Amino acid sequence: MSQFKVQTRFRCSTIVVALLIVFVVSFGGLMFYPTKAQAETADSLREQIDEINSEVQRKKAEVEELNSRISHYRNLIENKKLESASLADQVVLLENQIAKTEVSIEIAEQEIAGLNIQVNRLEERINAVEQQIDRERKLLGSLARKLYQRQTSASIMEILLTHSTFSEFFDDLYAIVSLQRKMDDALDRIKDLKQSLDIERQLREEKLATVTERKTQLENARRELEDEISFRGSLLNETKSSELEFRYMLAELKREQNEADSDIAYLEKILREKIDFSEQLTDQVSFISWPIAPLRGISAIFHDPEYPYRHIFEHPGIDIRAQQGTAIRAAAAGIVARAKDAGFGYSYIMLIHNSGISTVYGHVSRITVKEDTFVERGEIIGYSGGMPGTPGAGSLTTGPHLHFECRLSGIPVDPMQYLIGG
Numbered sequence: 001m002s003q004f005k006v007q008t009r010f011r012c013s014t015i016v017v018a019l020l021i022v023f024v025v026s027f028g029g030l031m032f033y034p035t036k037a038q039a040e041t042a043d044s045l046r047e048q049i050d051e052i053n054s055e056v057q058r059k060k061a062e063v064e065e066l067n068s069r070i071s072h073y074r075n076l077i078e079n080k081k082l083e084s085a086s087l088a089d090q091v092v093l094l095e096n097q098i099a100k101t102e103v104s105i106e107i108a109e110q111e112i113a114g115l116n117i118q119v120n121r122l123e124e125r126i127n128a129v130e131q132q133i134d135r136e137r138k139l140l141g142s143l144a145r146k147l148y149q150r151q152t153s154a155s156i157m158e159i160l161l162t163h164s165t166f167s168e169f170f171d172d173l174y175a176i177v178s179l180q181r182k183m184d185d186a187l188d189r190i191k192d193l194k195q196s197l198d199i200e201r202q203l204r205e206e207k208l209a210t211v212t213e214r215k216t217q218l219e220n221a222r223r224e225l226e227d228e229i230s231f232r233g234s235l236l237n238e239t240k241s242s243e244l245e246f247r248y249m250l251a252e253l254k255r256e257q258n259e260a261d262s263d264i265a266y267l268e269k270i271l272r273e274k275i276d277f278s279e280q281l282t283d284q285v286s287f288i289s290w291p292i293a294p295l296r297g298i299s300a301i302f303h304d305p306e307y308p309y310r311h312i313f314e315h316p317g318i319d320i321r322a323q324q325g326t327a328i329r330a331a332a333a334g335i336v337a338r339a340k341d342a343g344f345g346y347s348y349i350m351l352i353h354n355s356g357i358s359t360v361y362g363h364v365s366r367i368t369v370k371e372d373t374f375v376e377r378g379e380i381i382g383y384s385g386g387m388p389g390t391p392g393a394g395s396l397t398t399g400p401h402l403h404f405e406c407r408l409s410g411i412p413v414d415p416m417q418y419l420i421g422g
Helices: 002-027 035-081 086-151 154-163 165-240 243-276
Strands: 298-299 318-322 327-328 334-340 348-352 357-362 364-367 380-384 401-408 410-411
Touching: 165 298, 243 334, 243 348, 243 357, 243 364, 334 357, 348 364, 348 380
Parallel strands: none
Antiparallel strands: 298 318, 318 401, 327 380, 334 348, 348 357, 357 401, 364 380, 401 410
């Protein structure tokens, strides 16, 4: 009797193994396809992506059209610069620059609007992915509980012996394997969704950074527009719309510039030897600090192609927007070579530094240092000006700002090459 039981168990075990082999061969390659809800979610995401792409393309087309208008105004400006200098020409030049700046503002606004659309869509996609991850986690938990209940309820042998037919046995065994595969699939989907979520979040941060950058550029463009409109008004006011008065002021501007250039070159040559022996200037100058924080942006760059008086002289520095009366600080330790108070003419300060560097600060409304004295980096040396008709502004100034020059062996160089963060 015991021998019969052993043989029976052996045959049952053999049958189970054979059945498992058949099951693996029959169902091992079984594919699981996304559910209807998952397919609908994917379709919805694709539709959102297509919608974003369409809106972005529309914004790009609008920006391209605006860029063509900017090119048109730029050509008008260049052509007007080639004509003889007259008040009428200068006013037309300013009108074209104002129009170009207005278009630049419109471009920035369009780009910001387009970027905000993309950010909003990314937020929607991030929310959708987060919700999908939550659903997958709940599904995974449910599958794990079901699998645990089935696997702990009975062994394979017990499952086989408790079913009256092989069909019922296969159904139960298939259910266990199916649950395991569904769990694996759910884990894979969660992993993929998390990777997708990380990418979407990184893209969102990049877009937000671009929005911030474009908003800063937009604010600078608006300030530039204000400066240009103000300059046009002050130009007409100072000249009293008189061509003769304009030519006189233009000549005065040229004289002031030539006088300042000659003075700076002379001082550079005469004082450099003396300062080389100064014990106060022992450190080599490899960089310079901002004399005024450029919170309001730069209104004119070094050798600016759009400088309104380029037909008279190249712009030898940068113009830093600043409210009238802003404190000016020494860009580096140095000796005050010149502290020229010209009344309502062009007032400026020149500092001589080590390493062949000198700096010039123009349109100074008030000077607080004396010539041949030593100043530390960051020390207040005066206060900015530039408002037409105010002390230190000089002729035909474009508005409140600090004109800042950096010279190497007396020759003007781009200050941005030496400024911290420039």
